[in-house]
Amino acid sequence: xxxxxCGEKNEKGLQLIYSYPEKGxxxxxxxxxxxxxxxxxxxxxxxxxxxxxxxxxxxxxxxKILSVTAELNLRYLRPVEVGESIKVRGEIGEIKSRxxxxxxxxxxxxxxxxxxxxxxxxxx
Numbered sequence: 244x245x246x247x248x249c250g251e252k253n254e255k256g257l258q259l260i261y262s263y264p265e266k267g268x269x270x271x272x273x274x275x276x277x278x279x280x281x282x283x284x285x286x287x288x289x290x291x292x293x294x295x296x297x298x299x300x301x302x303x304x305x306x307k308i309l310s311v312t313a314e315l316n317l318r319y320l321r322p323v324e325v326g327e328s329i330k331v332r333g334e335i336g337e338i339k340s341r342x343x344x345x346x347x348x349x350x351x352x353x354x355x356x357x358x359x360x361x362x363x364x365x366x367x
Contacts (some may be wrong), residue, residue, distance in 0.1 A: 248297040261301045267335035269301035274328045286323040291349055295360040299333035299345040303364055306335055310343055310364035317360040321351060328352050341366045 244251040249259045259271045280358050281287035281339075297316055303310045323329060333347035349358040 245304070246247040246297075248293065254274060259297070259314070260309070261298070263301075263341070267302055267306045268333065269305050270330065270332045271298060271301075272328065272330045275323065275325045276349040277325045280325050281294065283328075284324050286325050286327070288317075288319060291319070291323060291358050292317055292360075294331050295347040295358060298331045298359070299347045299362045300364065302333035302335050302345055302347075303343055306326050308335075308338075308343055308364075309367050311367055312362060314363040314367040315360065317358055319358050321355060323349065323351055323357045329357070336361075 245253045245354050247253055247256040249261060251258060259273060261269050261271050266306055275286050279290040285349050295317060296312055301311055330350040336344040336346055342365060345362045345364060347360045348356050350359040
């Protein structure tokens with residue numbers, strides 16, 4: 244598995260470990276590496292977007308739904324510092340014929356929602 248986020252064989256990847264608390268949900272935790280700095284000491288927003296996208300995709304996998312991202316919308320609510328420990332959670336919402344609607348959250352080290360997102364995945 245060479246996925247940048249969760250691939251065990253990707254030496255330069257994050258090698259995230261996901262848990263699946265219930266069918267249709269996924270969670271992971273990590274400390275933001277310093278090399279994902281955006282501006283000042285803040286984590287790059289694109290990196291946070293990737294984490295939410297990946298985690299919502301894992302929520303689909305936990306329900307045995309193979310899919311690809313069709314649409315991703317995020318709302319950045321609070322800054323996330325590099326070096327900060329965060330939790331990322333994704334859940335499946337509504338399932339339509341070929342579309343799976345999901346939602347996800349990034350929680351900062353204080354347990355506050357720092358980023359929230361919604362995505363639509365196209366069943367493959």
